[in-house]
Amino acid sequence: EVQLVESGGGLIQPGGSLRLSCAGSGFIVSRNYMSWVRQAPGKGLEWVSLLYNDGTTYYADSVKGRFTISRDNSENTLYLQMNSLRPEDTAVYYCARDVSGSAIDYWGQGTLVTVSS
Amino acid sequence: QPVLTQSPSASASLGASVKVTCTLSSGHSTYAIAWHQQQPEKGPRYLMTLYSDGSHSRGDGLPDRFSGSSSGAERYLTISSLQSEDEADYYCQTWDTGIRVFGGGTKLTVL
Numbered sequence: 001e002v003q004l005v006e007s008g009g010g011l012i013q014p015g016g017s018l019r020l021s022c023a024g025s026g027f028i029v030s031r032n033y034m035s036w037v038r039q040a041p042g043k044g045l046e047w048v049s050l051l052y053n054d055g056t057t058y059y060a061d062s063v064k065g066r067f068t069i070s071r072d073n074s075e076n077t078l079y080l081q082m083n084s085l086r087p088e089d090t091a092v093y094y095c096a097r098d099v100s101g102s103a104i105d106y107w108g109q110g111t112l113v114t115v116s117s
Numbered sequence: 118q119p120v121l122t123q124s125p126s127a128s129a130s131l132g133a134s135v136k137v138t139c140t141l142s143s144g145h146s147t148y149a150i151a152w153h154q155q156q157p158e159k160g161p162r163y164l165m166t167l168y169s170d171g172s173h174s175r176g177d178g179l180p181d182r183f184s185g186s187s188s189g190a191e192r193y194l195t196i197s198s199l200q201s202e203d204e205a206d207y208y209c210q211t212w213d214t215g216i217r218v219f220g221g222g223t224k225l226t227v228l
Binding site (some may be wrong): 035046047056092094099101103105107110 | 150151153160161176215220
């Protein structure tokens with residue numbers, strides 16, 4: 001059974017850093033395209049970042065230069081390093097798996113990041 | 118890049134059917150999309166992938182009450198025999214090289 005479990009969220013001050021983790025089970029993270037998607041309170045889903053199985057990375061303009069997506073193959077885990085955090089980054093962050101580079105077919109349960117002083 | 122447009126809300130009575138619409142932007146009418154359901158206070162759940170010819174592949178355990186269809190740039194999610202647990206937000210999603218795109222979501226109310 002495919003499962004994605006996020007962790008690492010919390011309350012952080014503006015300008016601070018946080019690293020989110022997403023542990024995969026039932027499949028191999030490195031063989032799939034993986035995304036981070038966020039949802040601000042009361043808002044819709046917003047794609048944040050994408051990691052191809054060949055290691056190529058992509059970012060939404062809103063986080064480019066501040067966030068870094070990566071993975072640890074030995075841990076079967078996806079990461080999102082978030083630096084220079086802003087109040088508008090406050091959201092539930094979900095990791096998600098692509099079906100062979102197309103539709104997202106599995107989601108994690110999400111982890112809440114709150115950026116506030 | 119593609120843009121997806123959804124009506125903010127829809128409603129239908131318990132036991133009835135409802136069709137939720139997602140419209141692809143100009144120049145992207147052949148794109149496939151995915152439908153995702155988000156029940157209150159829960160994470161999203163993948164429902165199906167829907168192609169421009171109307172064919173679709175369903176997510177694990179998805180009831181037959183959920184079906185998809187296409188017409189031009191429109192992609193539809195039809196839910197029949199509505200149940201109370203179908204009350205949720207429904208998002209369409211598409212993709213291109215290096216990007217994933219979501220529609221604004223449709224809040225479905227079951228009356």
